Amino acid sequence: MAKVVCVLYDDPVGGYPTSYARDDVPQPKIYPDGQTLPTPQAIDFKPGALLGSVSGELGLRKFLESNGHQLVVTSSKDGEDSVLDRELPDAEIVISQPFWPAYMTAERIARAKKLKLIVTAGIGSDHTDLQAAIENNITVAEVTYCNSNAVAEHVVLSILALVRNFIPSHNIILQGGWNIADAVSRSYDLEAMQVGTVAAGRIGLRVLRLLKPFGVGLHYLDRHRLPRAVEEELDLTYHDNLESLVKISDVVTLNCPLHPETEHMINEKTLNFFKRGSYLVNTARGKLVDRDALVGALESGQLAGYAGDVWFPQPPAKDHPWRTAPHHALTPHISGTSLSAQTRYAAGVREILESYFEKRPIRNEYLVVQGGKLAGVGAHSYSEGDATGGSEEAARFEKA
Template sequence: MAKVLCVLYDDPIDGYPKSYPRADLPRLERYPDGQTLPTPKAIDFKPGALLGSVSGELGLRKYLEANGHTLVVTSDKDGDNSRLDRELEDAEIVISQPFWPAYMTRERIERAKKLKMIVTAGIGSDHTDLQAAMDRKLTVAEVTYCNSISVAEHVVMMILGLVRNYIPSYQWVVKGGWNIADCAARSYDVEGMQVGTVAAGRIGLAVLRRMKPFDVKLHYTDRHRLPRAVEEEELGLTFHESAAAMVPHCDVVTINCPLHPETEHLFDAKMIGSMKRGAYLINTARGKICDRDAVANALKSGQLAGYAGDVWFPQPAPQDHPWRTMPHHGMTPHISGTSLSAQTRYAAGVREILECYFENRPIRDEYLIVSDGKLAGTGAHSYSAGNATTGSDEAAKFKQ
């Protein structure tokens, strides 16, 4: 029987919820491209429950223990003698989320002698050293598309929040003020702006579709050019061969590409310096795609009018991370893809992956990142071999 090690974020500070604002969720059957939602044989949770925290356990305990497996759930993942490190030695499967990632470095993978599969409850497997996973012939899987629309909605919210100066205006109300001039001094209309996405996969394309009704001019760059019916007829997009070629034209840039060695620190001081002065940058992809200090400096100098996102490196972010205190930012913890709606989908997707694994059935190709020693499925389309986990040990500072 297998030991399944699941790393999840902590429960709410006031305790695990006893009730929720809404009684149910909208019923969805397919994603926009026609892919079906997760199809496990059963689930042992109520849709809309908080499943991504420690007490939620992704709704897996009943299923795993009924089949003789052991489930260990913890939020303790960083620093010397973490629960993750203590439990790794005999774990067969490790599950974690991008929001509270178990950084599966080569060192950890080599120490986990019985490890066979690493699963992301969500999208994005860059917290795993993919090259080390390929060398060990591990399976790496994620629940593709489960929270893509959740993230796209978050991107649109952040674009509007920055351009309209929403957060500082809200704060004036909380402070008891009526400072209209202070609010308006950094507020603009998004109408007519040039908006570009770095990558137009599931999330990037969903952002473009949601921004089109705002009467903006849309741009994109991607490894894989979109079909003419989408690029020209549906959205009227301008295609650019690279991010470097696109960003000088844009008032707003949103980053929606995976993190791998080719995109690490893509937005450095040089790239940001090539953007329009006063542009806005949105990053809900991965924090390490942007150079930490280059972003903070650009906000201080005015090169960027605003930066928003929910991704940091490492995660959780140390308390002294400069993005917490830089001016004109709209940062949140990594929450865009872990709405209660998204949790229902990614918990069901993890259950589907585990059912396939234990029953020796093929895991959906779109869920696969690494298989049989090479990139596979979605991984072959989105990633390149290599390691982006370097420096993740800094996350231990958050708890100090």
């Protein structure tokens, strides 16, 4: 019997849904690069249900308990007396999401003597100390591509919200007003602007494809250059360094993984390379951006706006300075956890667990760490090291 500890975000404030806005959730038949959607042997949930919060349990309880395993589901993940820390010593598997991450630090891994598998229900496993996982021969897996397109859609939404000044305009209506001049005084057309993405992997490339019809100039920075045919198809300009990219861009979107090499890549120095009045969108990881430098750039006007769907730590303390910074379109980490995406990542977690328990190979594209080294998507996207430092500050969310 294996103990499985699953850390998920809290249920809706108004209670778990008894019905939903839609009766179906259309799904793609295949991902753009040819990868198939998750293929578990079965699922024990209805597609479109809320699976990512505590009551949803990722649809795993029936499967696990019918096979003799123990499932502990909690949202309590931070602080000295968290349920996660109490259950860790004899846990064999830990599952969490990027939106409400169980920060698997080296200290936690050291206490989890029976831990064999860490699964990310989604994409992005930087909340695990990958170096510690490597040294302790723990497998780390994530459901690659399950919510990449969902995040890309959120990027485009965020760009338009910033450039067209949508949120302040909407707030005018909520406040009973009709102040058109106030609404449009910071509103521009996206057409003819230059848009640059930091990383052009699954999410970044999808963003570029979605933006092409808007008549913008498209730029990208990536350590893996795209094929010439793709560059010509989308009329892309390649940049080999951040300074070159941001100097030309009216909008910069971050779509790269977090690891020691990318931590705080947007900082006081690099923000000075940006065009005055440009926009920054970040749906990747909060720790890519220096917290206080970003606030300064928004206050000075160096940046005209910031749309961030990601924070560090998560959840952020209630006095986190981004909450009160000017000209932002910040959201809790929702871009990759739409009900459509939850159907895919819950099925992907089930597929990973089926493979693990049946001692079959986990899909290579799902692997981040295996056999004491980076593997699969991890070898392509990550660097050995630790990006969890400072995560203990998440405990301040409840105390604030």
